[in-house]
Amino acid sequence: MDAFIKSPNLPEDKVTLAVVDGRVRKSIIEEMGRMGIEVIKADVCKDLYEAVQGHADMFMHHLRGKDIVIAPNAPIGTRNALSKHGFNLIEGDRVITRKYPGDIAYNVARAANYAICNKRYTDTKLLQCLHDLDIKIIDISQGYAKCSICIVNGDAFITSDEGIYKTLIKEGLDALKISPGNIELKGLDYGFIGGASGFISGDTLAFTGHLKRHPDYAAIKNFLEKHNKKIKNLDEYELMDTGTIIPLKEQKGEENC
Incomplete structure (x- = not known):
């Protein structure tokens, strides 16, 4: 039985529904389907520039x-x-x-009790919702927060952005x-590691491509192992920024729904 994922980006169980850019490679969609994940293929938003028009992390x-x-x-269609x-x-x-x-209002990296974003340009309704949930806002200068941050757990992150990295370390988080x-x-x-990844179960982080094609594969693998996370490569090609694999529903027993 399916249940809505309680903590954004951090499922507890096997993911059954996720959103990705509808223009992603067919091999990635097929592999997710083989794992029992129904994929909502995000339609393009023509108000964004072409590279990110289908990136759901830009508009939701x-x-x-x-x-x-x-x-x-x-x-x-996505709505x-x-x-x-x-x-x-x-x-x-x-x-x-x-x-x-004007394109980054919803591009917020959310992990447990943290929301990482450029607060100045983040949507005011979204900020109010986060405030109401008592989520701590970590303000950064990088506007493409979710694109730039691969969430590993509520306290651990991977990024190629020096400013984000320094801010996370200053906050006492692992990065x-x-x-x-x-x-x-x-x-x-090029794209970003946050946009090329997302959880497909409580302990498995999927990558849109093959992580071994990234020069920092060993460091990423070690960091994930440190935090008890497994790797799932969705095909054999170079990593592809797809606007994040956004998990939305997971498998739950009736007693947990």
Whole structure:
């Protein structure tokens, strides 16, 4: 039996529903299907620039359980798919636009009791919701917070951004700094590790491609093992920034629903 994931990005059990960019490689969608994960293929938002038009982490933020804060101009098809699965869509205040910083209003890296974002440009409705849930905001200068941060658990993160890394360490959190690049994002020089990953179960972090193709594979593997996480490579190619694998539902017994 399915249940809504309580803590965004951090399922406790086997993921059964997730969102990814609908333009992702077919091999990745097929592999997720073989694992019993239903994929909502995010439609493109033509108000964003082409490279990230299908990146769900640009126009929605899973708040908790069935609640999702979503941009007023998020794609209709994606909205309908989420509603069909029983999600409560909370309309954000800010329309996302093509030019930075108008595109980062919902790009917040959420892990347990932390929300990492550029607070100045984050949607005001989303910030209010986070405040109401007593979530600590960690303010950073990097606007593409979720793209840039691979969440490992509520206290551990991987990023190639020096400023984010320093801020996380200053907050007393565990962080691994990796080299930038080596992640495909069509139309741009490269993508980011947060956008190329996401949990598919409580202990397994999936990557959209094969992690061994990244030069920092050994360091990432060791960091994940340190935090008791396994790796799942979704195909054999270079890592691909798909706007994050966003897990939304997981397998639960009736007694836990």
